Amino acid sequence: MNAMVPAVVLTAAACAMTGVVAGLIADMFGRRTMALLLVASGLASASAAGIWRLWSGPSVPEVGVFVAGGGHTSLASLMYALAAASVVAGVGTLRARERGVAMAALVALGAVLSHALLATTDVMVLFIALSGLAVIGYALTAGRGTERSIAAAVRYLVQGVIASGLTVYGLAIVFGLSGGAPDLLAARETLAQAPTAPALAGMALVLAALAFKLGAFPFHSWVPDVYGEADRASVAFLGSVPKVAVVVALLVLLRGTAFASGGFAVASQVVIVLALGSLVFGSFGMLRERSVARLLGYSAIAQVGYALLGVGSGDAGIVATTIFVVTYAVAVAAAFVGLEAIGAQDPRWDGSLAGLAGLGRRAPVTAAAMTAVIMSLTGMPLFAGFWGKLHVILALVGAGRTGVAVVAVLAAVVSFGGYGAVVRAMYFEDAAHEDLAVRSSRTMSGSGYAVVVLVALAVALVALGVVPLVSGVARVYAVFSL
Amino acid sequence: MTLASLIVIPLVGAALCVAARRSPYAVRTISLASTLVTLATTAAVWSVYADLGQPIVAGGGTDSPFGFVTLLADGLAIPLVALCAVLSLVAVLAAWGSEREPTHIALLLTLEAALMMVFLAADLVLFYVAWEAVLIPMFFLIGGWGHEGRRRAAMKFFLYTFAGSALMLVGLILLARAAGGETSMNDIVVLLTAGSQRAVFWLLAAGLMVKVPVWPLHTWLPDAHVEAPTSGSIMLAGVLLKMGGYGMLRLLTRYTPAALDEAGPVLAALGVVGIAYGAAMALGQSDLKRLVAYSSVSHMGFVVLGIATGTAMGYEGAVLAMVSHGLVAAALFFLVGAVYDRAHTREMSRLGPLGATLPRWSGAFVFCALASLGLPGLSGFPGEFAVVLSALPVLGGWIAVVGLGILLAGAYNLRAVGAVVYGGERPADATVRWPDLGAREIVVLAILCAGIVALGLWPRLIGDLASGTLEALAAATGAVR
Structure with missing residues (x-):
């Protein structure tokens, strides 16, 4: 059980980063809207991963450099969800910007860093x-x-x-x-x-x-x-x-x-x-x-x-x-x-x-x-x-x-x-x-x-x-x- | 469940009005149906309470699945619930035919639900939530449907009353903490020390006195009442002001009796000043709606004075005066609105003489003015008379100031009648002929006037209902003396 705990942080980060990579690839093919939505869905799945583990128990401080479980996990889920919301809401603006997808990727990275800071x-x-x-x-x-x-x-x-x-x-x-x-x-x-x-x-x-x-x-x-x-x-x-x-x-x-x-x-x-x-x-x-x-x-x-x-x-x-x-x-x-x-x-x-x-x-x-x-x-x-x-x-x-x-x-x-x-x-x-x-x-x-x-x-x-x-x-x- | 339906029915009505906004006919049917059903439910609650003599409770208990939602109807709540139900019907009827009617009516029904929740709440958290929730629909009613100065008046209304209730929140929190985190009104047993009781009392009183409003915290009232649409003025003067008096009786008498007793002379003085000041200001107005607004300050002064006496008779007088003022002020605001719809002015000198051209309107206006000045036999008399009787030992010679206020009440009401019905400068052969009151308007006034007469002839209608609860409250205050 305890060995699984850092994995929660990593799982969420991995979900978010997968979305980023997929988005950047889509951007290379000129599919900007799809790229942005892929980044957002990466963040959404990171949030879902947290919700899935929401009732995994109280904070477990001993393992690694991260705390997870309980309130930390709920807060992390919320943060990923809000990051996803900001990317989706910004689709109209971001797809008109040359580096729009990169900005969405920065949002995803920011969400991961925030999660790290939190935990x-x-x-x-x-x-x-x-x-x-x-x-x-x-x-x-x-x-x-x-x-x-x-x-x-x-x-x-x-x-x-x-x-x-x-x-x-x-x-x-x-x-x-x-x-x-x-x-x-x-x-x-x-x-x-x-x-x-x-x-x-x-x-x-x-x-x-x-x-x-x-x-x-x-x-x-x-x-x-x-x-x-x-x-x-x-x-x-x-x-x-x-x-x-x-x-x-x-x-x-x-x-x-x-x-x-x-x-x-x-x-x-x-x-x-x-x-x-x-x-x-x-x-x-x-x-x-x-x-x-x-x-x-x-x-x-x-x-x-x-x-x-x-x-x-x-x-x-x-x-x-x-x-x-x-x-x-x-x-x-x-x-x-x-x-x-x-x-x-x-x-x-x-x-x-x-x-x-x-x-x-x-x-x-x-x-x-x-x-x-x-x-x-x-x-x-x-x-x-x-x-x-x-x-x-x-x-x-x-x-x-x-x-x-x-x-x-x-x-x-x-x-x-x-x-x-x-x-x-x-x-x-x-x-x-x-x-x-x-x-x-x-x-x-x-x-x-x-x-x-x-x-x-x-x-x-x-x-x-x-x-x-x-x-x-x-x-x-x-x-x-x- | 019956009590909850008093809150739920208007909310459902509001939702349906928005959903059916394309059809004016459907909106009116829904609004009428929901206010009438609420009224009928109120009557049922009234008769159950009158039979049992026991407070009706819904929800509550430590293992309640409903959280903070516990409701209670007793002799203090039911008269005000009934007032709210009647005036909501009146306000909805007053809103028929207004601009953006479905939203207007939906806001009124939401307001009704929030007010019902204030009077029925048996939990401090629910009480505060409801108290603040009242602000939201009222803010939009004033700002969205009011007259020229509506934007400023809406902000002023919101900020003043929000400031008061924010302080009240701190008082409620101190109270709940002293009770060990208990928020259910019936389960709170507090023996606050004199010092902390004083702090809780003044924090709570700050919010309640803004709402009443007690002089000198009344300055939001004339603007809000004058700028609000007719329906809003009816609810504002008729029901919202009563939240203050209700809160004083519900909270201050029970949880801070010693501080209330101690502050009695201060409250009494503020009430007396309000009676005379409101009446004097009303006498000085040329705008008919502003006159009615200032008369509210005066009438609510009686309520504060009654509560300040700390006697069962004073409390009963206060409740009677609240219900009576609710009916009379609503009728007067409705009449002012009706004449404004026709004349597009509220300047008294430019309205009259209406006696010949609008005989029905004039008759109703004279009747309501007489009720407002406290003519025996109409509802204004018994409540204020009981207050004066109970205040006599407290005030001594200062009762003369109250007498002055009563004299001024006669003066401003008769002056208004004289100016609008008999006098005025409008040439009798003015080209535009205004139609007299129509069927809808007559129905509204008939409801209100029936209430005014009934309460005037038979004040025990409310008195018997409320006396048990109020005597218990007065005993709590008296015990500390």
């Missing part, structure tokens, strides 16, 4: 996965090919390299203190007894690097640029899958160290400060944005704040953080798939809020699905996002941080000023002067892919919002407990 217990693997994801983020952002997207990508890369440097220093300290054991799980035992000051320094450096990857305050400045300039379908991947992996890596990293010993209680304080800063900057930043993608970029900063609040809330926060990050990942992927769908249905859309006017009548299905996504991001009940935010607040109150909980719920209210603007534009504003018939006749071929994916994800968000109400949340815990 690893090894310091080296952690570092390689983080660096690899940084390069993939750079390439996907620049892949749109516009001057602004390349500028955003370069800015992202430069900041990312600095973060990688910090990671190396931080991990070196952790590595040294743990007596050279590369295994994180072993390291955290020794770390708990290590001298406080250097251990704290190492932790601070690693924390800074991960905060950068997450786009948390004060390392958030790249987020709106990348979200605003990259291909929408690429952001559907970049904004969701690596985020799940980094949050879980952070949890694994801090779980045995930050919360086990008194000296590291400081780390959780730092995390809470980062979280509150992200909440405030993100929520208020949303209010003045007129570009929907940049607005969602600021929203991503705020949402990371919630994830970090969960991370900083001790043991009760582990399940809360996992549930939150799952609901957020699905919602943010759906949001950018939705933008892809809107853009594909109306290629002249400039990405602005004002350009959404009248969408409720022009494209009722897309608009309704987008509304569900927005409501989930806000954290309204009956949508998945509610349970995520609820559990974070529960964990905060449980940790005795009621004041922080009040700030967190009020930040959600502020954020509706931004989210509500999207709904308001779609339903309450009338399209100014455009001839609707002309607009809808210009629908790009391939928009159907994005719409189907959007609707599927929106249905998932509603189902995840309603089912726990009837079934109780215990079963949800069971699926995602790490």
Whole structure:
């Protein structure tokens, strides 16, 4: 049984990579749509492989450098599924790009690296996965090919390299203190007894690097640029899958160290400060944005704040953080798939809020699905996002941080000023002067892919919002407990 | 199962309305059928409760397969459930013939389901979910079907009430934690310390007071009520505001009795200020709909005052006042909507004199204005009278302020009647002749006016139903004194 465990990670990676190879071969024969769908089906089968092993038991940390089983497997399945969704949704855009299939292949590789990051217990693997994801983020952002997207990508890369440097220093300290054991799980035992000051320094450096990857305050400045300039379908991947992996890596990293010993209680304080800063900057930043993608970029900063609040809330926060990050990942992927769908249905859309006017009548299905996504991001009940935010607040109150909980719920209210603007534009504003018939006749071929994916994800968000109400949340815990 | 059907039937109706959106006839039949069946089910629940005298419970228990879905109908819930069922029927009838009618009606039915869930929820999680769920259809109703300022009003409504309920969520979580993670309302036994009880009380009260709305948290109300379509105003004033009073009676009296007792004078003062302030503002309006909106602030002040007394009589008065205001405000908003459909203005000076041209409308308006000012024999009187009686020992000389509010209520209602029915500047020989109330409008008003008369002549209709539950709640508050 135990010997089989690493095979789960490898099986998924193998499925994804087979899809990539098949896709690249199809691309050589000029069958671009088929190539993209092959990459997506590779990712889908990786997800299915995980689901097949979903109930294989609790996490098994002893074997190899990867953990599998239980929550890790469910999270990995989710990540592959979202990666597949972003590729399928992007078919319309990607097949028009010269290197479209290569970009899809990068998404698949990114999914595998995210899985590695999620499941690893090894310091080296952690570092390689983080660096690899940084390069993939750079390439996907620049892949749109516009001057602004390349500028955003370069800015992202430069900041990312600095973060990688910090990671190396931080991990070196952790590595040294743990007596050279590369295994994180072993390291955290020794770390708990290590001298406080250097251990704290190492932790601070690693924390800074991960905060950068997450786009948390004060390392958030790249987020709106990348979200605003990259291909929408690429952001559907970049904004969701690596985020799940980094949050879980952070949890694994801090779980045995930050919360086990008194000296590291400081780390959780730092995390809470980062979280509150992200909440405030993100929520208020949303209010003045007129570009929907940049607005969602600021929203991503705020949402990371919630994830970090969960991370900083001790043991009760582990399940809360996992549930939150799952609901957020699905919602943010759906949001950018939705933008892809809107853009594909109306290629002249400039990405602005004002350009959404009248969408409720022009494209009722897309608009309704987008509304569900927005409501989930806000954290309204009956949508998945509610349970995520609820559990974070529960964990905060449980940790005795009621004041922080009040700030967190009020930040959600502020954020509706931004989210509500999207709904308001779609339903309450009338399209100014455009001839609707002309607009809808210009629908790009391939928009159907994005719409189907959007609707599927929106249905998932509603189902995840309603089912726990009837079934109780215990079963949800069971699926995602790490 | 009967209780669940009160939520499920409107939802099914909403789904069918969307499915049958191509046929206006089918949509109207479905909407009428689902609201009438809900109303009949409510009547059945009412009579079962009246016979048994025991709360009706559905779902629940530790090994329940339904998770958080547990429902309860008692003497506090049933009057409001009945109000919701009646006003949903009225609102649906008011929405007939509107633009994008199927979606409009589907949203109203969804709203009905969410409101039913608020009043029936016997679990804190379900209660909060329902509480927030109410916002979504209402947001779209205001924003999609409202008047000129609808976009701003919809956002303002959502943000204000969301801010209140977000704080309420923290209060609910603190409460559930103190109860050891128990969320079923009946199983929660908490003995909170004075300090934590105060924190829970004010967090919960924040959300409830925004909804009522208690002065000075009322500023969202005039905009939302004025900009909402007629159907939305009916539901907003008639049912949504009652969520606040209901929540106070359901949560604050039971779980934070000491803090409620302690905060009694503050709540009473806010209620009294609301009564006088709302009435004074109503007197100053020239827009008929805004006048009715401000009168809601005044009437809901009585509800808060009744709850602040902590006595069974005050609670009964509050429930009676809520049901009465629901009927009267709905009728007034319906009448304002009817005249707006014809005149396309709500400025009182440009409407009248309507007495000669729209005799049926004018008759109904005078009747509802009299009910609103609290004429004995109509529904406005018994509830507010009971509140004033129960508040007398608490308020002492300050009761004069309430008296001022009552006087002002007479003034603004009669001023409106004077301006719209008898006075005004519209030349009597104006070229456009407006048709008087049609059959649909008369049916709606007949339902509401019958309720107003019935409750005015026989307040024990609600009083007997609610008294058992309310006395138990008052005993809980009184025990800490």
